[in-house]
Amino acid sequence: MSESLDLNLTHASLGELQGGGIGYAIDQALGDAMRDCHARPALAKPRKVTITVTLTPTSTGMDMGTPVINGVGAKADVKIALPSRAGNEEFLGVSMGVGLDGTPEPKAVFTQVPLLRAGSN
Numbered sequence: 001m002s003e004s005l006d007l008n009l010t011h012a013s014l015g016e017l018q019g020g021g022i023g024y025a026i027d028q029a030l031g032d033a034m035r036d037c038h039a040r041p042a043l044a045k046p047r048k049v050t051i052t053v054t055l056t057p058t059s060t061g062m063d064m065g066t067p068v069i070n071g072v073g074a075k076a077d078v079k080i081a082l083p084s085r086a087g088n089e090e091f092l093g094v095s096m097g098v099g100l101d102g103t104p105e106p107k108a109v110f111t112q113v114p115l116l117r118a119g120s121n
Helices: 014-039
Strands: 048-063 066-081 092-098 104-110
């Protein structure tokens, strides 16, 4: 006697796709979006988590001329969209320098030394 598992795809079971990997991906994307909201609360732009579920029926037979469903392929895709991270505009001075081959070339230089220069810590 074989028992049939009555597992229906619902919002509650969606995360079980791909051996639970989709549930992990959904949780990760939601967490990333929430962390970004917490890190940048003054930025009112939305953070978006999009979950797309694609269902594809398969049919291998006919019953009186009508296709009979054999199964359904289920695929989920998780995407996150966060507002871009951009700094404020800074003014850089331009001075003429000399390239490695001895020809003059313009160089953009900071007019003020950055507070945290790479490698300074």
